[in-house]
Amino acid sequence: xxxxxxxxxxxxxxxxxxxxxxxxxxxxxxxxxxxxxxxxxxxxxxxxxxxxxxxxxxxxxxxxxxxxxxxxxxxxxxxxxxxxxxxxxxxxxxxxxxxxxxxxxxxxxxxxxxxxxxxxxxxxxxxxxxxxxxxxxxxxxxxxxxxxxxxxxxxxxxxxxxxxxxxxxxxxxxxxxxxxxxxxxxxxxxxxxxxxxxxxxxxxxxxxxxxx
Numbered sequence: 585x586x587x588x589x590x591x592x593x594x595x596x597x598x599x600x601x602x603x604x605x606x607x608x609x610x611x612x613x614x615x616x617x618x619x620x621x622x623x624x625x626x627x628x629x630x631x632x633x634x635x636x637x638x639x640x641x642x643x644x645x646x647x648x649x650x651x652x653x654x655x656x657x658x659x660x661x662x663x664x665x666x667x668x669x670x671x672x673x674x675x676x677x678x679x680x681x682x683x684x685x686x687x688x689x690x691x692x693x694x695x696x697x698x699x700x701x702x703x704x705x706x707x708x709x710x711x712x713x714x715x716x717x718x719x720x721x722x723x724x725x726x727x728x729x730x731x732x733x734x735x736x737x738x739x740x741x742x743x744x745x746x747x748x749x750x751x752x753x754x755x756x757x758x759x760x761x762x763x764x765x766x767x768x769x770x771x772x773x774x775x776x777x778x779x780x781x782x783x784x785x786x787x788x789x790x791x792x793x794x795x796x
Contacts, residue, residue, distance in 0.1 A: 585731050587751070589776065593618035594686065595648035598639050600735055601626070603635050604707025605681060610635035611706045611724065612662070613735050614643055614778060615652030618678045618687070621745050632684070636778065638729055639706065641665040641698075642679040643737025644720035645673035646750070649778065653691035666694035667715065672752070675688025698724050711735075714765045719746030720759020725765065735772040740766060740775060741784040759794065767795075 588601040597616035611632065617623045625654075630637060640662040642649060656662055656666060669751035698704075700715035704726065711726040719738045721745075727734040729785050738746035740762050749753040766775070771786035789795065 585708065585728055587731075587733065587776065588629060589782075590617070590622070590629075592616040592622045593648055593651050593659070595639070596779055597648040597792045598649075599626070599709050599778075600776060601629065601635070602642070602706065602709075602711075603633075603755060604709040604728075607707030608636050609638045609707030611639040611641050611704075611711075612637060612652075612656060613641045614649040614737060615640060615656050616648055616656065617651075617652035623652065623659075626652070627659070639704065640664045641704065641711075641726060642670070642694070643725060643735065643739075643778065644723040645676045645677070646720060646738070647673075647688065649737070650674065650677060650691040651688065654689040655697065657692050663696050664694045665696045665698050667698045667722035667724050668694075669717065670720055673720060673722070677753070691717075700724075713768075716758075716765045717766055718748060718754050718761050718762040719766060720750075723750040727773075732770070732772060733765065733776060733794055735776045736778070738765060738778040740783075740788060740792070741777045742787070743792055745792070746778075751767065761777075763795070 599616045600613040702713040704711045
């Protein structure tokens with residue numbers, strides 16, 4: 585499957601479009617678009633490439649990853665997939681927006697639940713779901729085996745890991761799950777993170793200071 589990354593909102597979150605080249609069926613992963621300009625970027629890309637949005641997927645539901653959920657619901661009426669353990673983050677999102685003085689239209693709640701080892705289909709493509717809590721209680725990653733890549737949200741970044749000092753975070757749990765669920769992927773796989781540049785399994789196993 586093909587992938588497009590956008591970097592959106594005041595927290596510089598990475599929103600991804602991933603699509604099947606044969607059918608042009610498309611999923612939006614971690615919809616962080618914050619304003620009408622960012623919404624238009626996504627709509628223009630979808631229209632230009634003749635994509636057919638079918639799913640909204642969430643690695644987790646921290647506010648910077650769900651700013652665009654309401655707009656996508658209105659625009660495309662997509663089913664929203666999220667692990668049930670992260671619904672609590674949607675419950676807290678309005679308070680977080682007020683605390684950080686951010687504009688926010690409340691996200692819809694998920695219509696579909698994600699579970700470990702589930703397979704999500706996008707046209708002829710498949711994403712394997714892996715449960716990787718620690719940054720957020722319901723955090724998952726999406727692995728595109730055929731494409732030799734994974735969308736890892738805020739679990740791991742190039743040379744770093746996700747924060748664990750937020751509600752629902754657990755440092756030891758995150759390290760254990762990165763080791764068991766991400767570092768067990770083939771070393772050449774590309775990891776697309778929720779912030780910053782992409783990296784690889786091999787680079788993080790060799791260079792990430794949290795695993796020295």
